[in-house]
Amino acid sequence: MESLGKKSFAQTLGKGVKSIFTSTAGVVFVVTMLITLFVNIATNGNFYTAYNISTFTRTACFTIIVGFAQTLVLLLGGIDLSVASVAGLASMVFAMLVLVMGVDPYVAIAIAMIAGIGMGALNGIFICGLGLTPFIVTLATSSLFKGIVYVATQGFPLTGIPESVTVIGQGSLGGILPYPVIIMIVLAVVLIFILKLTSFGRHIYAVGGNEEASKIVGIRVNKTKMGVYCMAGLLSAIAGVLMVLRMGSSQVNIGENWVMPSITAAVLGGTSMNGGSGGIGGTIVGGFLMATISYSISLLGISSYWDQVVTGLVVLIAISIDAIRRKKQASV
Numbered sequence: 073m074e075s076l077g078k079k080s081f082a083q084t085l086g087k088g089v090k091s092i093f094t095s096t097a098g099v100v101f102v103v104t105m106l107i108t109l110f111v112n113i114a115t116n117g118n119f120y121t122a123y124n125i126s127t128f129t130r131t132a133c134f135t136i137i138v139g140f141a142q143t144l145v146l147l148l149g150g151i152d153l154s155v156a157s158v159a160g161l162a163s164m165v166f167a168m169l170v171l172v173m174g175v176d177p178y179v180a181i182a183i184a185m186i187a188g189i190g191m192g193a194l195n196g197i198f199i200c201g202l203g204l205t206p207f208i209v210t211l212a213t214s215s216l217f218k219g220i221v222y223v224a225t226q227g228f229p230l231t232g233i234p235e236s237v238t239v240i241g242q243g244s245l246g247g248i249l250p251y252p253v254i255i256m257i258v259l260a261v262v263l264i265f266i267l268k269l270t271s272f273g274r275h276i277y278a279v280g281g282n283e284e285a286s287k288i289v290g291i292r293v294n295k296t297k298m299g300v301y302c303m304a305g306l307l308s309a310i311a312g313v314l315m316v317l318r319m320g321s322s323q324v325n326i327g328e329n330w331v332m333p334s335i336t337a338a339v340l341g342g343t344s345m346n347g348g349s350g351g352i353g354g355t356i357v358g359g360f361l362m363a364t365i366s367y368s369i370s371l372l373g374i375s376s377y378w379d380q381v382v383t384g385l386v387v388l389i390a391i392s393i394d395a396i397r398r399k400k401q402a403s404v
Contacts, residue, residue, distance in 0.1 A: 096342040096393060097354035104361045111368040118371060126250055130318070132363030133256040134311050138330045139337035139355040140263055141307035144300045146338050147267075149280045149347025150206035154195060155334055157217035158305050159312030159327035162188045164221050166313050167230040167322030177237040184313050185306055191217060192305020196298040214331075221324055231321040241317025252314050256356075259307065263352045276300060280347030332387055333362045339390040362386065 112119035138155050145152040162184045169180035191213070198209045244250045267273035275296045278286045286293055311330070316322045339345060340361060341354025365386065369379050 096340065097357045100340050100354075100361050101357045104357065104364050107361075107364050107368060111371055115371050119368075122248065124367075124371075126244060126248065128363060128367050129253045130250040131367065132360050133250070133252045134315055135330060135333045135337060135362055136356055136359035137256055137259060137311040137314070138308055138327070138334040139341075139359045140259060140352060141304035141311075142334040143338040143341075143343050143350060143352060143355045144263075144276065144307075145206070145304050146335075146343045146345055147276050147280045147347060147350055148297060148300055149283070150199070150297075150300075151210065151335070151345070152195065152301070152304050153207065153210040153331055154191070154214040154217060155304065155308040156327035156330040157214040157221075158188055158191045158308035159315070159330065160221050160324070161191065161217040161312075162309035163312035163316045163322050163326045164224060164230070164324075167233065167316055168224070170234070171230050171232055177234055181237070181313055185309050188305040188307075188309020188312075189302045190305070192302040192308075193298065195305070196301035199301065200294040200297050225322075225324055227324055229321050229323045233316060233320050233322075238317050238320045241314050241319070252318065255310070255314065259310070260352050260356060267351060272296070272299060277348055280349075282348070332383065333359070336383070336387050336390045337362055339393070340386070345391065358390075 108119055118124065138159065141155050142152060165187045166180045166184035169175040169183055170177050175183070195206075195210055195213055198204050198213075199206050240251050240255075245254060267276065275286070275291050278289075278291055279293050279296050283293055286296075308327075312327055315326050335345075337358035338350065338355045340358030341350065341356070343350025343354060362383070365382050366379050369376065369382065
């Protein structure tokens with residue numbers, strides 16, 4: 073009996089290890105850990121310090137939160153190129169309400185969130201109501217939202233955000249766990265619950281898997297799409313406002329470089345660009361890999377220009393992995 077128990081444990085452990093190396097998110101996690109180990113050795117233990125870990129995770133969570141928004145849209149089989157501009161405009165709305173109109177900061181945060189939902193709804197209206205391609209619509213609204221930011225601010229930053237709210241972006245729980253990371257974890261739990269345990273979540277996967285079949289079985293496809301684009305707008309706005317709270321000011325370039333990392337984080341985490349498969353957990357892993365690469369380049373003293381080169385390579389690898397995965401699924 074004892075030998076059978078040991079054998080059963082060994083088989084379970086073997087299956088667990090195998091599942092890690094056969095899943096995209098699992099492989100990405102292993103690669104991320106290997107990179108951090110290499111950088112830690114190369115920098116004489118400077119990576120695994122409390123300060124670096126806190127800074128690294130705080131930086132990563134912004135890309136990951138926007139990655140959540142992108143993941144939801146990709147699950148539908150769409151894409152959202154406006155996530156960065158939504159974040160930028162929502163952050164400007166928050167800053168102007170507080171600094172120009174004297175609105176209570178927490179009320180301003182709520183209004184900025186509503187503005188994010190509204191921007192997501194605008195995408196949804198053009199995509200669902202007029203049947204336009206998500207790529208074209210979100211490319212256009214990205215330019216529109218970014219243009220509004222520049223027109224309203226004339227390119228100047230909005231400074232002087234009260235310390236009573238900047239603590240959300242700058243502070244940490246117990247001096248160790250940054251508040252933005254806690255917010256990211258809470259959002260992840262809520263989104264996983266929605267996707268796995270609600271009919272709306274199941275409808276997202278169904279629409280992404282086969283839109284026509286979803287219509288036949290009675291799923292309200294356009295309602296599902298509208299809900300997803302509104303959620304994407306909300307999540308992007310949260311990331312934008314959090315960035316303002318971290319910096320203590322609203323800059324016109326907030327979120328400017330979030331589009332490609334958000335797509336890459338989702339795809340590296342196992343979300344198919346063809347829709348219907350993937351999830352939030354994988355996006356967290358993919359987001360941490362992207363942040364690890366950027367942070368490692370900085371720690372190693374390599375020119376920041378290489379960050380763009382490496383990011384481009386990772387994007388190519390990510391879409392290649394997705395293409396290979398889809399071919400395998402098609403051949404089954």
